[in-house]
Amino acid sequence: MxxxxxxxxxxxxxxxxxxxxxxxxxxxxxxxxxxxxxxxxxxxxxxxxxxxxxxxxxxxxxxxxxxxxxxxxxxxxxxxxxxxxxxxxxxxxxxxxxxxxxxxxxxxxxxxxxxxxxxxxxxxxxxxxxxxxxxxxxxxxxxxxxxxxxxxxxxxxxxxxxxxxxxxxxxxxxxxxxxxxxxxxxxxxxxxxxxxxxxxxxxxxxxxxxxxxxxxxxxxxxxxxxxxxxxxxxxxxxxxxxxxATVVDRSYWIYSSKGGIVDVMPNLTDHVKEGEVIAHIYDVFGSIKEKVRSDRSGIVIGRNVSPHCHAGSRLVHLGFDEIEPMPEEIPGNDEFDDL
Ligand SMILES: [Zn+2]
Incomplete structure (x- = not known):
């Protein structure tokens, strides 16, 4: 009872x-x-x-x-x-x-x-x-x-x-x-x-x-x-x-610059290399219009799972050790994501 x-x-x-x-x-x-x-x-x-x-x-x-x-x-x-x-x-x-x-x-x-x-x-x-x-x-x-x-x-x-x-x-x-x-x-x-x-x-x-x-x-x-x-x-x-655990100094999101249908490749906790393609963005007719590459090497903390993609959508949350300053051109270099 x-x-x-x-x-x-x-x-x-x-x-x-x-x-x-x-x-x-x-x-x-x-x-x-x-x-x-x-x-x-x-x-x-x-x-x-x-x-x-x-x-x-x-x-x-x-x-x-x-x-x-x-x-x-x-x-x-x-x-x-x-x-x-x-x-x-x-x-x-x-x-x-x-x-x-x-x-x-x-x-x-x-x-x-x-x-x-x-x-x-x-x-x-x-x-x-x-x-x-x-x-x-x-x-x-x-x-x-x-x-x-x-x-x-x-x-x-x-x-x-x-x-x-x-x-x-x-x-x-x-x-x-x-x-x-x-x-x-x-x-x-x-x-x-x-x-x-x-x-x-x-x-x-x-x-x-x-x-x-x-x-x-x-x-x-x-x-x-x-x-x-x-x-x-x-x-x-x-x-x-x-x-x-992997301990990293910093993290940031990699964003899309084009809109369309996105397919993000790396899985959680995968290590990606600088220059590696991390997402394909397709137009609505199935052609790839953007291959999004990682600007640095790091570990995947979080990722997008929603195919719907406006320009400026978050794709991969990347953690990395701070050897060099954050690239300034990364839009929305955001400490605040989902916490
Ligand atoms: Zn929360």
Missing amino acids: NKIITIKLKDKFKLTDFKRGEKHRVYVNMSENALSLPWQVPVIVIRGAKKGKILGLTAALHGDELNGISTIFKLIEEIDPTKLTGTLVLLPICNVPGYLSKTRHFSDNVDLNRIMPGSPTGSSSNQYAHMLTTKILSKFHCMLDLHTASYGRVNSLYIRADLDNEECRTLAYLQNPQIIVKKYDENGTLRSWANENGIPAITIEIGNPNAFQHSLIDETLEGILNTMRHFEMIDGEVKDMVAN
Whole structure:
């Protein structure tokens, strides 16, 4: 028989209100929507029997990025609160309106991961972001923010982290990624806000949008458990898993210059060479009108999977080591892609 689980509603979110040694499920009130009701964010608090770190996990800040939800569900199953030291605060769905409409953005079409920490008197997305950061996320000692590629693209399992920050580097190296990209804190992201406020945070990009990919989810979960072992929240030996990852200094997108139908060749984690053809762009009669070549050697972090191609579409997200400056002629040399 299924155990009955009580789900409570909270206006205030105070960790000491939760009993130690138990798992708690609550909805926490955010700003109000057009029904005069607050948006309610689901939060799972696993408060360990013993005092320790408060580790926060956030997922679906972009409403169509779902692999993090399953990762959190598996983590809830895995953890015995009576044996846990410290507290896990888990937010499987940060962007409730975006999740309901299966879209990246908030209900006012704003990307929540560009406006953090929001503001108490701004637009609806700003007020929601403000409530989320002040009520819940500010209570974390450190944070893992779970994302995926954006619509029409796919990603490897990769980490974005400021590797010059020792705590963030440690967090990155505790995960189990295919690639780690050295990223400084992009303005307006959740990670940037957290790091500026003394909460070491990294972004984990888990594969593709609108899907559950269980092999990547399981690898992500292994990294999270490794992080918990490092913080002595659970027993067990900390594994050095970064040996299998490729660490790159920078990354950028290669764009199309023509419109048509695109076929991108390299697969995720493939190494491409400078000058290698990475995509064919066809006209609508089946003739190749552009062979897009890579301007440098690197590893494929993400790629386009949508054949529909306007000029200026993103084709391949390439990671590389910074031996020479970024070529200035690359359009939209964007640190911000899908995080
Ligand atoms: Zn995202």
